[in-house]
Each structure stands twice: as C-alpha cells, then as structure tokens.
Amino acid sequence: MSEQESWRELRDRRLTEPGAVEAYEATRLAYELGKTVRAMREGRGWSQNDLARKTGMTQSAVARFEAGGTIPTLPVLERLARALDADVEVRLTPRAPAA
Numbered sequence: 001m002s003e004q005e006s007w008r009e010l011r012d013r014r015l016t017e018p019g020a021v022e023a024y025e026a027t028r029l030a031y032e033l034g035k036t037v038r039a040m041r042e043g044r045g046w047s048q049n050d051l052a053r054k055t056g057m058t059q060s061a062v063a064r065f066e067a068g069g070t071i072p073t074l075p076v077l078e079r080l081a082r083a084l085d086a087d088v089e090v091r092l093t094p095r096a097p098a099a
Contacts, residue, residue: 026071027068027071029071030068030069030070030071030072031067031068032068033065033068033072033077034065034066034067034068034069035066035068037051037065037066037080037084038066040084040086041066041084044084048062048063048066051080051083051084054083055079055080055082055083056079057076057079065080074088074090
C-alpha cells in the first residue's frame with residue numbers, strides 16, 4: 001500500500017476481487033454473532049470459562065468465537081444457545097426487487 005492510498009481505497013479495491021464480498025459478509029456475520037454471545041454471557045455475569053464449561057468448549061474457542069474469529073456451525077450455535085437459554089433463528093428473507 002502506498003502512503004497515498006488510504007485504507008478505505010485499499011478495502012474498496014480488494015472488495016472488487018472475486019469472492020471478496022462473500023468473505024467480507026461472512027466475517028461481518030461471525031463478528032455480529034460473537035458480539036451477541038459476548039453480551040449475553042456478560043449479562044449473566046459469566047466468564048468465558050463459565051460459558052466454555054456449559055458448552056463443552058474451551059475458553060480459547062469461546063474467545064475466538066466472541067471476537068468473530070471463527071464462522072460457527074449450526075451445532076455450535078445450538079450449544080451456545082442452549083447454554084445461554086436462547087433460541088437460534090435462521091431465516092431466509094426475500095429481498096425487495098430493485099426499483
């Protein structure tokens with residue numbers, strides 16, 4: 001990256017590469033899921049170790065998940081939801097047609 005190229009310009013250029021938009025969206029979703037789980041865990045006053053014990057995961061796996069560092073499988077989401085007394089909802093919603 002040249003000094004004259006901003007991070008925004010670099011990101012915009014990289015997003016034009018094949019598969020980049022899909023990877024960016026998957027990462028964004030993983031981050032949002034992790035943020036939600038962390039908020040729920042902290043709302044219960046639990047440590048990452050507490051959640052790890054309740055889900056059969058390791059503390060480091062919980063930390064990676066909460067940081068958005070992994071894209072979870074449905075079974076992992078179900079284990080987290082069960083431990084947090086929550087429901088997993090997966091929906092496909094049609095997009096509005098372009099005008």
